[in-house]
Amino acid sequence: MRCAIIADIHANLQALEAVVADAREYGCEEFHVLGDVVGYNANPSECVEIVRTLPGVCVLGNHDSAVAGLEPLDHFSPSAISVLEWTRASLTDEQRDWLAALRPTRQIRTATLVHATLDSPTSWGYIRTSSAAEMSLACQRTPLCFFGHTHVPGIFVQGGREILLDEGVQLPPDQKFFINAGSVGQPRDGDWRASYLIHDEESAGLWLRRVEYNVQTARQAVLDAGLPVKLGDRLLIGL
Numbered sequence: 001m002r003c004a005i006i007a008d009i010h011a012n013l014q015a016l017e018a019v020v021a022d023a024r025e026y027g028c029e030e031f032h033v034l035g036d037v038v039g040y041n042a043n044p045s046e047c048v049e050i051v052r053t054l055p056g057v058c059v060l061g062n063h064d065s066a067v068a069g070l071e072p073l074d075h076f077s078p079s080a081i082s083v084l085e086w087t088r089a090s091l092t093d094e095q096r097d098w099l100a101a102l103r104p105t106r107q108i109r110t111a112t113l114v115h116a117t118l119d120s121p122t123s124w125g126y127i128r129t130s131s132a133a134e135m136s137l138a139c140q141r142t143p144l145c146f147f148g149h150t151h152v153p154g155i156f157v158q159g160g161r162e163i164l165l166d167e168g169v170q171l172p173p174d175q176k177f178f179i180n181a182g183s184v185g186q187p188r189d190g191d192w193r194a195s196y197l198i199h200d201e202e203s204a205g206l207w208l209r210r211v212e213y214n215v216q217t218a219r220q221a222v223l224d225a226g227l228p229v230k231l232g233d234r235l236l237i238g239l
């Protein structure tokens, strides 16, 4: 089985469509989504509909949770709050109910899926270093755990190591890997192209894909929706 691992779509329809097409071209049969389907960009309703109909599962992200009304908005920045309120109004009741029903973690065969951290999945902590990954790795019961939330791809290994996730890697057996898929809809590693992973279960191969998409259309959609201009502009530089 070959799966696409997709995180932090953030209502970027152009990026999501490009990633799904790319993954299908590479033979992906399942699409697993690591949360934050909505927030920041201009097409939350369309992105929810695509994710709902993809074969695969989706876990809850912090933006999904806030839009679904599962938690207060007060720990978000003022510009994020305005987008979350706009997003809430853009979705149907049924779409908000779908977000509200997402679980914080799921297991698919040998892999666990979570948005932020495994030791406290709905505290929404950020894992950017191998030392920060230790708590999650200690809780990990499957060889692989895929996560998102920082919008920066990378692989953390127990024992304080980090593997460079550049193009393809072969995952050695008998180790645990805590793997960030980067972000489809708002990359923050200085590369504007949409980021996602292809996991080939039979060969234990993992590929980081960077996919070009129509970023000008996505930016214009942010402006047309009256969302903060800086959210459109940051798409162009991937930060």
Ligand code: ZN
Residues within 6 Å of the ligand: 008, 010, 036, 061, 149, 150, 151
């Ligand atoms: Zn996010």
